[in-house]
Amino acid sequence: MITDKKLFDHFERMRRSISAFARSVDQYDSAHWIAPWAGSVRAPDLEDLLLDLWYQEDQDGRETRIYPGLIALNREQITLAAEVNMAKDQFRKVVHAMKEEDSVRWREIQGQLARRYQGLNEAMSREGLSRLHLKQVFRHMPLVVKRPDRVGLSWYTSGRSIQRITKQEAWDRLTQLNTESAHIRIQMERLSALPDNEPLARVQRQAPVLRANLVFADGRRKSMNVSLPLLFPSQGVNELPDFSVPPATPPNERQRLVRSDNKLEEEPWLPSIRVHRYRQEKKRVY
Numbered sequence: 636m637i638t639d640k641k642l643f644d645h646f647e648r649m650r651r652s653i654s655a656f657a658r659s660v661d662q663y664d665s666a667h668w669i670a671p672w673a674g675s676v677r678a679p680d681l682e683d684l685l686l687d688l689w690y691q692e693d694q695d696g697r698e699t700r701i702y703p704g705l706i707a708l709n710r711e712q713i714t715l716a717a718e719v720n721m722a723k724d725q726f727r728k729v730v731h732a733m734k735e736e737d738s739v740r741w742r743e744i745q746g747q748l749a750r751r752y753q754g755l756n757e758a759m760s761r762e763g764l765s766r767l768h769l770k771q772v773f774r775h776m777p778l779v780v781k782r783p784d785r786v787g788l789s790w791y792t793s794g795r796s797i798q799r800i801t802k803q804e805a806w807d808r809l810t811q812l813n814t815e816s817a818h819i820r821i822q823m824e825r826l827s828a829l830p831d832n833e834p835l836a837r838v839q840r841q842a843p844v845l846r847a848n849l850v851f852a853d854g855r856r857k858s859m860n861v862s863l864p865l866l867f868p869s870q871g872v873n874e875l876p877d878f879s880v881p882p883a884t885p886p887n888e889r890q891r892l893v894r895s896d897n898k899l900e901e902e903p904w905l906p907s908i909r910v911h912r913y914r915q916e917k918k919r920v921y
Contacts, residue, residue: 665707797838
């Protein structure tokens with residue numbers, strides 16, 4: 636059984652490892668760049684952004700706050716960064732075990748954690764926080780083993796997941812909504828008019844991600860999603876490689892061209908449940 640003390644101890648170990656890493660970066664004046672957050676002119680403090688672990692009021696559960704940046708590390712700091720990521724993994728295992736044992740107890744523990752760290756959150760101007768944002772807690776600090784020559788940072792906004800569903804499954808989802816509403820009834824009628832064997836697709840737009848495109852001295856390239864500052868060994872050079880500064884916010888529209896072989900209709904057939912029809916192949920006339 637996972638005790639409250641064990642969970643608190645793992646959370647505190649993670650918090651202390653984050654603080655130790657951030658303070659080492661400040662102490663040695665490591666070369667770094669962190670983007671201003673939310674339109675402010677001043678970049679956030681490294682320790683503050685790494686300890687941004689709580690849901691803010693009215694925050695969408697699928698949304699994670701992204702902090703673009705680059706930090707060159709010495710050997711000691713690389714070790715400290717690895718310890719942070721290990722502490723995150725250990726805390727994740729404890730949380731998952733507790734949630735499997737008793738999900739109600741886990742929710743109570745979150746309230747206790749918030750009260751325990753209330754003073755720290757208020758000092759960071761984060762008031763009213765009562766629930767851990769587990770995606771932000773568990774996410775690793777991105778660390779590469781070699782210093783890149785160039786880093787391109789750009790938003791990727793066209794990601795989406797597509798789930799193939801049947802007409803009956805779409806019907807079941809619609810009937811879980813308010814079937815007295817006119818717009819739901821209209822969609823039910825549209826669905827009824829389709830053949831029973833017509834496949835449909837449920838599309839979930841994924842949140843924008845920040846992607847780092849790295850180029851190394853030997854010509855190798857690497858792409859990775861980064862929601863926290865990218866970490867890399869300084870290799871004796873305490874300055875940053877060439878890098879591009881991304882826009883402060885992701886673009887509203889998809890930047891990639893729509894593929895000519897896109898099999899889904901652009902507009903949803905059942906917008907309330909994000910269901911699209913597949914494009915009908917046009918019959919050739921000879």
